Amino acid sequence: MITNKKPRSSDTDSIYMRDDRTEMSEDDDRSPSPNSITDDSSQTRTYTTGSGPGPGPGSSSVLEYLPPCPDQVLENVLENVLWFLTSRKDRNAASLVCRSWYRVEALTRSDLFIGNCYAVSPKRATSRFTRIRSVTLKGRPRFADFNLMPPNWGAHLAPWVSAMALTYPWLEKVHLKRMSVTDDDLALLAESFSGFKELVLVCCDGFGTSGLAIVASRCRQLKVLDLIESEVSDDDVDWISYFPDTGTCLESLIFDCVECPIDFDALERLVANSPSLKKLRLNRHVSMGQLHRLMVQAPRLTHLGTGSFSPSEDVAQGEQGPDYVSAFAACKSIVCLSGFREIIPDYLPAINPVCANLTSLNFSYANVSAEHLKPIISNCHKLQIFWVLDSICDEGLQAVAATCKELRELRVFPFEAREDIEGPVSEVGLQAVSEGCRKLQSILYFCQRMTNAAVVAMSKNCPDLVVFRLCIMGRHRPDHVTGEPMDEGFGAIVMNCKKLTRLAVSGLLTDRAFAYIGKYGKIVRTLSVAFAGDSDMGLKYVLEGCPRLQKLEIRDSPFGDAALLSGLHHYYNMRFLWMSACNLSNQGCQQIAQALPRLVVEVIKHEDNLDMDENVDTLYMYRSLEGPRDDVPRFVSIL
Amino acid sequence: MGGGAAYENDLNFKATELRLGLPGTGCTNEEQAVSGAKNNKRPLLETREERGSKGKSDPQHDDQETDPAPKARIVGWPPIRSYRKNSLQPKKAEAEAAAGMYVKVSMDGAPYLRKIDLKVYKGYPELLKALENMFKLTIGEYSEREGYKGSEYAPTYEDKEGDWMLVGDVPWDMFLTSCKKLRIMKGSEARGLGCGV
Numbered sequence A: 001m002i003t004n005k006k007p008r009s010s011d012t013d014s015i016y017m018r019d020d021r022t023e024m025s026e027d028d029d030r031s032p033s034p035n036s037i038t039d040d041s042s043q044t045r046t047y048t049t050g051s052g053p054g055p056g057p058g059s060s061s062v063l064e065y066l067p068p069c070p071d072q073v074l075e076n077v078l079e080n081v082l083w084f085l086t087s088r089k090d091r092n093a094a095s096l097v098c099r100s101w102y103r104v105e106a107l108t109r110s111d112l113f114i115g116n117c118y119a120v121s122p123k124r125a126t127s128r129f130t131r132i133r134s135v136t137l138k139g140r141p142r143f144a145d146f147n148l149m150p151p152n153w154g155a156h157l158a159p160w161v162s163a164m165a166l167t168y169p170w171l172e173k174v175h176l177k178r179m180s181v182t183d184d185d186l187a188l189l190a191e192s193f194s195g196f197k198e199l200v201l202v203c204c205d206g207f208g209t210s211g212l213a214i215v216a217s218r219c220r221q222l223k224v225l226d227l228i229e230s231e232v233s234d235d236d237v238d239w240i241s242y243f244p245d246t247g248t249c250l251e252s253l254i255f256d257c258v259e260c261p262i263d264f265d266a267l268e269r270l271v272a273n274s275p276s277l278k279k280l281r282l283n284r285h286v287s288m289g290q291l292h293r294l295m296v297q298a299p300r301l302t303h304l305g306t307g308s309f310s311p312s313e314d315v316a317q318g319e320q321g322p323d324y325v326s327a328f329a330a331c332k333s334i335v336c337l338s339g340f341r342e343i344i345p346d347y348l349p350a351i352n353p354v355c356a357n358l359t360s361l362n363f364s365y366a367n368v369s370a371e372h373l374k375p376i377i378s379n380c381h382k383l384q385i386f387w388v389l390d391s392i393c394d395e396g397l398q399a400v401a402a403t404c405k406e407l408r409e410l411r412v413f414p415f416e417a418r419e420d421i422e423g424p425v426s427e428v429g430l431q432a433v434s435e436g437c438r439k440l441q442s443i444l445y446f447c448q449r450m451t452n453a454a455v456v457a458m459s460k461n462c463p464d465l466v467v468f469r470l471c472i473m474g475r476h477r478p479d480h481v482t483g484e485p486m487d488e489g490f491g492a493i494v495m496n497c498k499k500l501t502r503l504a505v506s507g508l509l510t511d512r513a514f515a516y517i518g519k520y521g522k523i524v525r526t527l528s529v530a531f532a533g534d535s536d537m538g539l540k541y542v543l544e545g546c547p548r549l550q551k552l553e554i555r556d557s558p559f560g561d562a563a564l565l566s567g568l569h570h571y572y573n574m575r576f577l578w579m580s581a582c583n584l585s586n587q588g589c590q591q592i593a594q595a596l597p598r599l600v601v602e603v604i605k606h607e608d609n610l611d612m613d614e615n616v617d618t619l620y621m622y623r624s625l626e627g628p629r630d631d632v633p634r635f636v637s638i639l
Numbered sequence B: 001m002g003g004g005a006a007y008e009n010d011l012n013f014k015a016t017e018l019r020l021g022l023p024g025t026g027c028t029n030e031e032q033a034v035s036g037a038k039n040n041k042r043p044l045l046e047t048r049e050e051r052g053s054k055g056k057s058d059p060q061h062d063d064q065e066t067d068p069a070p071k072a073r074i075v076g077w078p079p080i081r082s083y084r085k086n087s088l089q090p091k092k093a094e095a096e097a098a099a100g101m102y103v104k105v106s107m108d109g110a111p112y113l114r115k116i117d118l119k120v121y122k123g124y125p126e127l128l129k130a131l132e133n134m135f136k137l138t139i140g141e142y143s144e145r146e147g148y149k150g151s152e153y154a155p156t157y158e159d160k161e162g163d164w165m166l167v168g169d170v171p172w173d174m175f176l177t178s179c180k181k182l183r184i185m186k187g188s189e190a191r192g193l194g195c196g197v
Helices: A070-082 A088-095 A099-108 A122-128 A142-146 A158-167 A183-192 A209-218 A264-272 A288-297 A324-330 A345-355 A370-377 A390-403 A427-436 A452-461 A487-496 A511-520 A536-545 A561-565 A586-595 B044-051 B059-065 B082-088 B090-098 B124-135 B172-178 B188-194
Strands: A111-114 A134-138 A173-177 A198-202 A224-228 A252-254 A279-282 A303-306 A336-338 A360-363 A385-389 A409-413 A442-447 A467-472 A502-504 A526-530 A551-555 A576-580 A599-604 A618-623 A636-638 B102-107 B114-117 B141-143 B147-149 B153-158 B164-166 B181-186
Touching (some): A088 A099, A142 A551, A158 A183, A209 A224, A264 A288, A288 A303, A345 A370, A370 A390, A427 A442, B147 B153
Parallel strands (some): A111 A134, A134 A173, A173 A198, A360 A385, A385 A409, A409 A442
Antiparallel strands (some): A599 A618, A599 A636, B102 B114, B153 B164, B153 B181
16 A cells, blocks of 8 residues: 555646647646645655666666565556656656655656746756656747747756756757757767767757757767757858768758758768668758759658759759659658748649658648649648648639548648738638538638638538637738628637637737637637737636636737736646737736746846836746746846 | 857946947947847837727728838738748848858867858957857957957957958958958967067
């Protein structure tokens, strides 16, 4: 019988929860108790479990053998069982049962997920979890991607990599999103973890090709190097050539966001030396001719990013080029295609041989018309993920709807991201997609005009929707047919889509839209609001009505201090709240900071407005175990 | 990135500024708040006014949207990452990059070199500060006679004629036109350059 230790209720666990779409709602609604925020590091153990790397069912103490007493036998059993527990939610629940379960869970957790790098310190995390193999860290809030935050705000990897270098010698995987990573950090990473296997950098910056070179040359076990939408500075280092000549274990190499030219010969050698390579996404400096050579080397690729998809300039017009169709035909395993950065549409039919097998197609950098798209898309019966530019127009979307019955995720990006143009896609395209793609789960749709009717139709036709993000680019635009606000459309979405967890709203919206969200959006976790609402009531509806809300980002909306205060009961359950260009005052934010000591309340001033007036430009607040961070730049004050 | 991330600091640069430029070529350091972020200047005042008193949408609001003159852009709207925006017009982005003045910077003993855009700096103090931050060292104060005292490092550059000069010896504008690459020298070599130039 496990001894009846007092359960440690702790909201620390919610900080370690992943917000995977595939997992259920993540937060716990317990209000924090002051005693829970302490370390358990002083616990002593008389029974040392296997101290080597790797899970060891049955591995036992090597230093001292004491006849195990019943508690310890059970702890051993528990440890063996817990190794197989992978879901974060389950692990956090297990850790709350009692002290010994807390301890054993901490020993057996191998994946560490930190949704906000400032919610917990590296020291605290590495003290509690000592056997981590994989770390996921997220830094800046999403609105920072749109220049709403001055650079150098923070989210530095450095303190994390330093701490992990000391405590996780067996670290294999690092996955970062919106973090500032320097070349020195990459160097330390490469030096400290001899078994390092996977580096994934999403929307990161601060490093250059120098850092990549160090990773390439030092990490001999590297299987995955994925650079996704990150900013990589050109240090004039040919990083591709730093991979070992003798061969690599690379399975995935994604560098389509790297803007610097690469040495193609080095790349070709690398591909030839990497027999396990399955995923390769090239940057736009790779021409079609070069792509062809690589495809010939690597016909077993499953994921291909095609680079520029246009011939290099020194290919004469009309010259017989390589047989692209055959190259694609030979790659029988391709299921995911992307790239097409500088596409010459005439070459598009070359991909026909792989269309029937494609589950994911990314045309979001390809200025392709409906006419070019149709013959291609009509073969893509298995397509589940489709990213595209609005250059395909409503007509192109109708073609998608006609063929892609398995579509789960659609993203339609604007070719011209402006407010004052006619726009090639509209409610017509949205309606068509809703009728043709009944299994749709996630949509991101940029347009200039929309109607409530089409949005309502989607809410009824696509009951599996989990993510609905509609961006009507003209601010405050009403339904262009009826002239009414877009309240009813979004209301229908929250009402009818019972699985909806992520919502982004736009267009002309009154408080009524928010009333709907508060009333029906019971499992909404992420909400993005811009240029919407009439009064404080809008925000109040949401804060009072949405118990699962984790991430709330609002800009340019008329919500003030009173609305902010109405969320006091909920802020500890949220990962963060962002409000910029709203009606907040220093006083209001100060009240929040005083009421909730475990909340870090950052007021961010824009550089050209550093004088202290009462208006708050940007509020970014988040729960944290650590209090104010120590790397605050000049334009941030923590209340 | 161009390595131009000048970090915030509390030093009163104006007071300690080493002016080497020609008379009248000074500037305020406040303008150089965060280098490399020039394209982040936002028409913030605009957003406030457009928001109106309580953000109510009304006919006046809508009129602004039908304003035929190319609208000054609202920051971060529509919400598209700049990477994506730039990718769709790569020629433009390249042209902007070409307008910069990129030189390589190496440092004795450092494993890798950097590239910086000289155009981003308004004068020697900013450049030196950026170099200090980039390579995590102190360069010290320049003096015409003794070069860079108080540090074992000295920033040098190769000019058009292939000569290695000490950074700071010539007026800033002349430096901009003649500098081909930078090298942060260490130790005796640095001292050798300091005198007798």
